[in-house]
Amino acid sequence: MSFLSVKNLHAAVGGKEILKGIDLEVGEGEIHAIMGPNGSGKSTLSYVLSGREGYDVTQGEVLFNGENVLDMAPHERAAAGIYLAFQYPVEIPGVSNLSFLKTAVNAVRTARGEPELDALNFLKFAREKGKILEMKDELLKRPVNVGFSGGEKKRNEIFQMAMLEPTLAILDETDSGLDIDALRIVSEGVNKLRSPHRSMIVITHYQRLLDHIVPDFVHVLADGKFVASGGKELALELEKDGYAKFGIDESASAAA
């Protein structure tokens, strides 16, 4: 049985249909890459899976571990093990990264029937996970994402993922806007979090990321539908020949 099963998913934003019938089966521990031009619906898919308001599912179903995801509130999806690394992480002035994470970790632990971490054990846990992403202590104390560089924000996303220990991670353009050093830290962090019990959906615009995070499957998304699916070699073809081979006019899609 698939771990995540998406069937004929249609979704609209403000009455406009963006996803037009997505089918996706992700097995336990698998990494699926989703590539596609701007405006093809990549981010919409990530928001629909994580339950953002304003994204209306008009048809289809999403099952996660056999449960209907679409009936769950965003925090319930997080507790169930779904994690979204945001393309544009949100700044929250006045809330320190650490107190935010402590609230989040303990909310998730409580929901999963695990005991809450006290201040000392939480700090130990945060320092340990912070090492994976080379997070300086100072970044932990600062308000969430406020004054962070683009690279620091993306590292913070993966750091939170390490803390919340999801079983399905959706990385939405985690590589966009990163220089090669930042990309290395982020992708090494992601690779350290790979496990036979953790599946990932890696959404990207650039094949470059997939040199670092090697996927099991690649899907090409265009105009709200998958137009091709295959192994990791599909990403290389895309890089070489562009989206035109799949009948996608990139300039037209971008304008949509």
Added chain:
Amino acid sequence: MTQNDTTTRIVESFEQAKGGLPGKWLAPARAGAIDSFAAAGFPTPRSEAWKYTNLNRLARAEFDPHAELKQPDIADWAHLFIHDCDRIVIVNGRFDVELSTIGKLPAGVTVSPLSEAVDDIDQNLEKELACIAPNEGAPLVALNTAFMRDGLVLRLAAGVILDRPVQVVHLIDSGDVAIAVHPRTLVVAGDNSQAVIVETFAGSAGSSYWTNAVTEIRVGRNAGVSHVKRQSESNAAYHTALTQVRLDRDARYTSVALAVGASLSRNEVKVAFEGEGAECSLAGGSLLRGRQHADSTTEADHRVPHTSSRQVFRNVLDDSARAVFQGGVIVRQDAQKTDSGQSNRNLLLSPGAQVDTKPELQIFADDVKCAHGATVGDLDREEMFYLQSRGIPPNEARALLIEAFVGEILENAPKGPVSDHIAEAIANWMFGDAGKDA
């Protein structure tokens, strides 16, 4: 009953009460003050300073001047007492010796209840009490001067650093009887002295009363006073208060005043800069729900060169609550190099909530910096989704964001038990039911 009738009745009740008020030497001042109140009556929205806060309901309310009240059960109030401080407790307007604790104080420090201090000739209050805050143009101050009975007197000799906070707690449990109390606090900090003072106002739920408080603070040369006020009055109460501060050369005054209680409240803070190099930082605001109304009005009066004032006010409003911020700054002609800044931000959690925010800058000098800004908004949806996507349930996410929003004003309270005292009021508002029925 009309407002005029009420004013007349208050004047009559003064004639009956005056014999029993403490401090015989204050009699002429009290008589002058009641005349001044009688002439002016209650402030009305016709005056610009009271445009957004209408006391009509208060001015028509009846308060029983002869109420016989029983001693309230204090178990409910214990959490309001700050640990390890010198504390004066005023219950239903009168000093309560049992609940008050005054430890060993350094030489040159006096902490006493007003009712005792005014009859102590050594205290020499004539030059300070009812002199720092004038009655002119302030009918409610005049009314307080006429009726004031109890409160706190804190005096620091030059050079004394008080390391424990001094707290004055005003508790009211008047049962079914409506009463009016007029507490007065006087703080005189000598040159180079330093103190932290906390004022706490609370009443039992449902008690209907009026607190009309006046606080006078004089800060000597190079002295520092930190002033924290928590207004957690009963949800059926009225609370009007004025703090008048006078700053000598290089004096510092830092304050935070938070309102979570009362059905209608007004907290006015006026700072007069009387010596160069003085600075003040005023913070405050309110967390309100139901039909509560809270007014924060300030006046930083820069009279001499090289002084600075900061004002940071935050309001969080749910249901049909209403907040007012009137941020006054006066820069007089001689007050060159004044540096003043003001920020008022408001969080409206419900479409029925309302805020009136008005910076009032009167600038007569030309070489000055005066910044001001105000915002009104609701909770940021992106921030809410981000927090929820990390597993934080909506009510906790909301609390985190509200806490962050008002957090800035907490920076004006000394870290530890004093800032915890304000943080507790915020937490109670978010997770408890403070103000729910107001």
